[in-house]
Amino acid sequence: MTFQSIKPLRKRLAEEAYDQILGGVLRGDVGPEDRLVQEKLAAELEISRTPVREALLRLEGEGILETAPTGGFRLRTLSRDEVQDLYEARAAVEGQAIRLAAVRGGAEAGARLAAVVREAEGRPGRDVHAYFEANRDIHRAIVEESGNRWLLTQFDTLWNRGVSFRLFAAIETVDLSRCLGDHLTLAEAVAAGDGPAAQEAMQAHVADGLNLQVEAMRDQWGGAD
Amino acid sequence: MTFQSIKPLRKRLAEEAYDQILGGVLRGDVGPEDRLVQEKLAAELEISRTPVREALLRLEGEGILETAPTGGFRLRTLSRDEVQDLYEARAAVEGQAIRLAAVRGGAEAGARLAAVVREAEGRPGRDVHAYFEANRDIHRAIVEESGNRWLLTQFDTLWNRGVSFRLFAAIETVDLSRCLGDHLTLAEAVAAGDGPAAQEAMQAHVADGLNLQVEAMRDQWGGAD
């Protein structure tokens, strides 16, 4: 007598709601001017307000949403200063991560990362979206090699904040491939096992990313903000 | 004709519950074996389960609580590896923070920090608790000097995680003053304006803290865990 399990189909509704909403934000379905209202969302997801509310509050805590003055939540937009803060935080997390990866993982970790870089950068799609996908995979792989869970969750949170702010839409206009070669250099630094050097390289790499970003934002928004 | 604002008298109940619970954890009123049950807490705080639940979930998200297998929440205890992860994350955040403080704040920031260090370390109480209070104030001041909000919130979260795990109770048995002199050195590094050097100094300082910690844990727990 054998039956299939039908249970774990469903995790907590609140979590599912979180995934849905975050997914919408990351996909860009939720624009900066959209208002997310508990009742509306609940109706759309066909659940009650309670789990929706929980999901929204969590997103707010992660800095992705903020409460709109008129009620409801909306995307949290970032000032130029905050974008810089974000990149600096990334530099902190990823710099430490690569340092640990280098010290602990050494040559093997370097080889693994080099493989990831080659795979990601060799993918067929050459549009902006594909590029950012690849970029994310590479950076995340580095943080994974650190073996430190908290750094990884911090990385994910920071990355989501960036994506949700459509940071990457802004970057569309500038030369993306400019920093592509860096990634292999990073992998080599890990392979060499020199922690501080790898950390410096990563700090520089992220700083480059920031410059690219600022440049793109200037192009897009003009001098304002 | 002037009137005073009477607005913000009362923040959200959930937030108040959060403060209460976190406070209890930090003060040590909540032991590692206590179970936090929504209904009980709600009764004690004389509010309904809804805001209590919100507070507990937030604490869980911050890694301070975890759901107990038998129901309810309890303190999240850390394995030795996780303690190390925590310190490494601190090194990431505080290392980057001091680097920024040095680059941006330079001499003035260094002077401000030196003043904080002297004040904190010159306080009357010489017991363990006072020491940790002072230590926290110093480290937090450094992160504040970075001017980066996200680094600061990350610092607070990481610090609370450490405190709630009674990390510091463990350290009671070892020589605390060993790393006291470091703090002035850190302030000097900021004053010198050499970012990378300051960062390295902080990384080393935090690593020292980890060693102290591990030592204390070994004394206290023996080889286990």
Add this chain to the structure above:
DNA sequence: TCCCCTGGGACTGTATTCAGTATTCAGTGG
């Protein structure tokens, strides 16, 4: 005596209801 298995208690997760507050808008007096 030991093992099922069954019923109840303890909790949580979700839905629903209630209450309060801010915002908008229509109406009215100047």
Add this chain to the structure above:
DNA sequence: CCACTGAATACTGAATACAGTCCCAGGGGA
């Protein structure tokens, strides 16, 4: 036509009600 008022509206936060899960103890049968 403008300024103000008061009511309707649109939301949220909190309380309460409901449903389901998990564990455990206690009883009946082998």
